Amino acid sequence: MARKKISKKDTPKYNPDAKLPETMTGSTVYNVPFPEDLSDLKKMSPIIVKYPYQIEYIHSYGQDSPFFAALTRKKLLGTRCPGCRYTYATPKYHCMLCGSECDWIELPLAGKIHTFTTCYFGSEAFLEETPFHLILVEFDGVDTLLLARLIGVKEPGDIKIGMKVKAKFRRLCELKPTDVYFVPAVDE
Amino acid sequence: MRDVYMVAGGVSKFKKARPDATFQKMVKEAFDYAMDDVDGLSRDQIDGSVASYFSDHFTRQLMAGIMATDYLGLCPKPNKRVEGGGATGGLCFQAAWEAVASGRMDVCLAFGFETMSHVQTWKGNEFIALASDVNYDYPVGGFYSGYYAMMVNRHMHEFGTKVEQMAMVSVKNHMNALYNPYSQKGGELSIDDVRNAEMVAYPLTLLDICVMSDGAAACILTDEKTAHRLTDRPVRITGVGTGTDAMRMADRPHAEVPLLPHEKKSDYKKLKYPGIHSFRAGRMASIQAYKMAGIKNPLREIDFIELHDAYTSSEIQTYEDLGLCRYGEGGTFVEEGHPFLPGIDYKLPLKNKGTLPVNPSGGLIACGHPVGATGLMQAVFAFWQLQERIGVHFGDDTLQIDGARKGLIHSHAGTGTYVTVSILERGW
Numbered sequence: 001m002a003r004k005k006i007s008k009k010d011t012p013k014y015n016p017d018a019k020l021p022e023t024m025t026g027s028t029v030y031n032v033p034f035p036e037d038l039s040d041l042k043k044m045s046p047i048i049v050k051y052p053y054q055i056e057y058i059h060s061y062g063q064d065s066p067f068f069a070a071l072t073r074k075k076l077l078g079t080r081c082p083g084c085r086y087t088y089a090t091p092k093y094h095c096m097l098c099g100s101e102c103d104w105i106e107l108p109l110a111g112k113i114h115t116f117t118t119c120y121f122g123s124e125a126f127l128e129e130t131p132f133h134l135i136l137v138e139f140d141g142v143d144t145l146l147l148a149r150l151i152g153v154k155e156p157g158d159i160k161i162g163m164k165v166k167a168k169f170r171r172l173c174e175l176k177p178t179d180v181y182f183v184p185a186v187d188e
Numbered sequence: 189m190r191d192v193y194m195v196a197g198g199v200s201k202f203k204k205a206r207p208d209a210t211f212q213k214m215v216k217e218a219f220d221y222a223m224d225d226v227d228g229l230s231r232d233q234i235d236g237s238v239a240s241y242f243s244d245h246f247t248r249q250l251m252a253g254i255m256a257t258d259y260l261g262l263c264p265k266p267n268k269r270v271e272g273g274g275a276t277g278g279l280c281f282q283a284a285w286e287a288v289a290s291g292r293m294d295v296c297l298a299f300g301f302e303t304m305s306h307v308q309t310w311k312g313n314e315f316i317a318l319a320s321d322v323n324y325d326y327p328v329g330g331f332y333s334g335y336y337a338m339m340v341n342r343h344m345h346e347f348g349t350k351v352e353q354m355a356m357v358s359v360k361n362h363m364n365a366l367y368n369p370y371s372q373k374g375g376e377l378s379i380d381d382v383r384n385a386e387m388v389a390y391p392l393t394l395l396d397i398c399v400m401s402d403g404a405a406a407c408i409l410t411d412e413k414t415a416h417r418l419t420d421r422p423v424r425i426t427g428v429g430t431g432t433d434a435m436r437m438a439d440r441p442h443a444e445v446p447l448l449p450h451e452k453k454s455d456y457k458k459l460k461y462p463g464i465h466s467f468r469a470g471r472m473a474s475i476q477a478y479k480m481a482g483i484k485n486p487l488r489e490i491d492f493i494e495l496h497d498a499y500t501s502s503e504i505q506t507y508e509d510l511g512l513c514r515y516g517e518g519g520t521f522v523e524e525g526h527p528f529l530p531g532i533d534y535k536l537p538l539k540n541k542g543t544l545p546v547n548p549s550g551g552l553i554a555c556g557h558p559v560g561a562t563g564l565m566q567a568v569f570a571f572w573q574l575q576e577r578i579g580v581h582f583g584d585d586t587l588q589i590d591g592a593r594k595g596l597i598h599s600h601a602g603t604g605t606y607v608t609v610s611i612l613e614r615g616w
Contacts, residue, residue: 117337123314145438156390
């Protein structure tokens, strides 16, 4: 809304009648007690108010962006150090060991479970998805691991360390690391 | 570098929620308790302070450190905040040590707090999980209990660690906390109680995991001359060590074990280290602290340990990092009874009870874990143990370890990203 233009003439320099507009947006509290004697105030219960706390956050994947672009092409990217050949399943653009700038490489779409868990609770953002299975995947010829979801198993008892898994991709990408997930690469 | 002593400490009662007080007032409670414990120390003798709190999200107040500092009446003297996840308290303790050791201050206050009750538990878990890579880890299902569950599943796979051994840690720490009035939730539990509790992240149940808390703690550190003037029972800080590791568990290398003085290379012929089963930062912190304190064999030389048991599994993993037993033997170490207190009946068959009590206070699992206060709480409990004044402060001396001369405190962040180890000894 455009601001109403106020001419200097209409407004007195000092206005003792100035008043904030009243709104209906404050905390809703009924019957706040207040003692006659101020010394009783130290015994007062705390006043607790609740308000929403939400933001739209702008996050750049920065130098990791190619990993997410590749997910839209059903490819899994890692990085490899051209100097020491250390190979990262979860991309690192600079090598932790020698500091060189790494190159992007395509990872195999099959690996093994290094470890796992099943989450029955979780952070609020993922609570509706519980229970879900998390795994760290190891790939042949790759030095580090990749965190991912595992589906296609029922219970933690069905998941074994060393079990072969293969990557699958969401058709409708969300540009999140969950665009790739894993399923068991074993038959019953 | 000068010798540094601890002369006083205080802790607010750790609770699920403290709606009656803001963080400043909780810090004030801990601070006043510490100040009242030494005659002859007034605020004007304090040269500066270090503030410890972990999460701006929980506090929703930037620069909270200065608000506690002004509430304590310590402006305009130096203050800064240190932060390093779960190890924030341990880092704060060491920052105060640095201030005195360097000669910059003669008296330095380390204070810490966290107010975790301001959001509900699942939102709290989300805030905590932001301490994992937000590009690759957090969006997959960020949940610290899930991360630790993955680590212990690999520990079980490598070494044969059992869930019942983890449950024994929970039984021990909950039972110890029954005698600690500052703790949030002591209890008499059985192994079955722990295993039958609600499953949170397989194999960790609700009773394998610490709880969120509101609380504060304070420690006063001084130089040698001031310490002996203020108290006849000063506690000397004889060793400090700090280790780090990559934020992402996925990035942990598979290399050789950094050895402690009492270990041999042949102990770990086939072990790929640290992988995700062990904490390299904890090992590095131990190596440094033991070297500085002249400790050759921690199991024989240390009288008790307060360590960061955010999970029963991480207590077992930490026995190994600290060299109380070899890597892989942490489960057996607790099963045989070594970390239990000798004078308490845990209703468990324990062959070698009380060799080296671990978490006599009840640890994080039972005391609670108001993150920024936790590492300082450990220092306060260790300080009282060494002064042999547990009975005075707890109103019950069940948890007092007779003749305790040397204690270790251990603070731990992330999935083992920052770890501090500090050695405290009788200084009189």
